[in-house]
Amino acid sequence: MPRQGKPYRVIISGGGTGGHIYPAVAIANQLREINPEAEILFVGAQGKMEMTRVPEAGYKIVGLWISGLQRRLTLDNLSFPLKVLRSVRASHKILREFKPDAVVGVGGYASGPLLYAATSRGIPALIQEQNSYAGITNKLLAKRVQKVCVAYPGMEAFFPADKIVLTGNPVRSDIMHLEGKREEALQHFGLSPEKQTILVIGGSLGARTINQSIAAQLQSIAEAGYQLIWQTGKVFYPQAQELEAKYKNQGVRALDFIKRMDLAYAAADVVISRAGALSISELCLAGKPAVLVPSPNVAEDHQTKNAMALVQQQAAILVRDAEAMEKLVPTALQLVNDEKEQQRLHQNILKMARPNAAADIVNELVKLIR
Structure with a gap:
């Protein structure tokens, strides 16, 4: 737990499409607004667009060797269990070295191994679900994390009701x-x-x-x-x-x-x-x-x-x-x-805009850190 005035150390994980990446960057930017010296590390999937978009936004990113399951039998599917094991092991190494106060998952391949490893180490964790129908990674992680920030009402069908906070989706400022x-x-x-x-x-x-x-x-x-x-x-x-x-x-x-x-x-x-x-x-x-x-x-x-x-x-x-x-x-x-x-x-x-989404999510994150 950081002392008063000490910079927060936070890992944000996920990606694959802009729908995951840009909310993640918006959360990072808002965290820097309230804690300018915050140390923020992104963890993404090797070869995915976050590996270029996140550095363009001014943040460091580390890539895991991970991909999703395809609907048909492919070589990628055959290697999926190995990718998960290696990514969880790599995530533990990242967590040991970076020592985050908390982690945030925004959905996408990389957030699964990283948040699984973080929650198994007792590190406070929050996930953010952008859609009205929850992604599989977030559904699997929901039982392990402390908070689930959502953009739509009625998400109790996917997540524990006592963990849900309706924030909306953060967007580029x-x-x-x-x-x-x-x-x-x-x-x-x-x-x-x-x-x-x-x-x-x-x-x-x-x-x-x-x-x-x-x-x-x-x-x-x-x-x-x-x-x-x-x-x-x-x-x-x-x-x-x-x-x-x-x-x-x-x-x-x-x-x-x-x-x-x-x-x-x-x-x-x-x-x-x-x-x-x-x-x-x-x-x-x-x-x-x-x-x-x-x-x-x-x-x-x-x-x-x-x-x-x-x-x-x-x-x-x-x-x-x-x-x-x-x-x-x-x-x-x-x-x-x-x-x-x-x-x-x-x-x-x-009338349907939620301009304070990023601030509301960061507020929940800070509560976990404190």
Whole structure:
């Protein structure tokens, strides 16, 4: 237990996608806000995007040799037990050397071995669940940790009720301060202030159906006089680059990954997005009218559950993945043309924002340390 004024030592573990990584970084940043000398170490999975994104955010990260179980028989599955054993052993070594006051798990492959090792050593632990349907790692860890911070009510179906704290999802702090950034944002992307802008985000790894829908109807968007900021992910990016070259003069900007999401949101009048937990939380804070296309390739269809939480409050529009090729672009264009509907969605989605999520999670963490 740290003495008064002594810097906290905290390990944050998890990753695999931006939906795990960015909340983790937001928690770290908030911890530094209240304890500027805090020593923070991230533990991720070797070869996953956290190994580059976390250092870019200014934090040190160590990678474990770990991956998830595939649904079909693969060599990775055969090596899974060995990976778990090695990762637990490596986690014990990390814990011995770093000597954390507490550990935080944000879901994803690496958080399992690290938090298992930490709780077996009696180190205080907290997990943060971003989705409305809990991930398998967090479900397994819930009985071992002291606190479970969640973003949605009704999570007693997955976690012990006495451990749950409803905090919301922490997001990048710059997204909470978009006022006055529109001019800078349009300049950053080389866009015109005279036209409305559609932002397309398929998550940090891209979204095939959304990308195919945009590509098939890009001419309709350009002819309607609207601009497009299009985050494609790496796989679709080469094809999108060819389309960008064709429509660049009409204001089409394709990027495999957007680092300045604050500027992307500031430039956008309407957003097309998957319904991952991080995207939902960011849209609520940004107050952006959105057309959501939940991914069908997720556990228990949890993205549809995430999206419906907004749709039921008249705070977003839902287009199902199977109908996206036919309906997505027409639905988005109709929304861009309807300023009254944009304003209604803007007002309703803002009501669902939880701007203090990171502070609330860190408050729970500090209670564990003290």
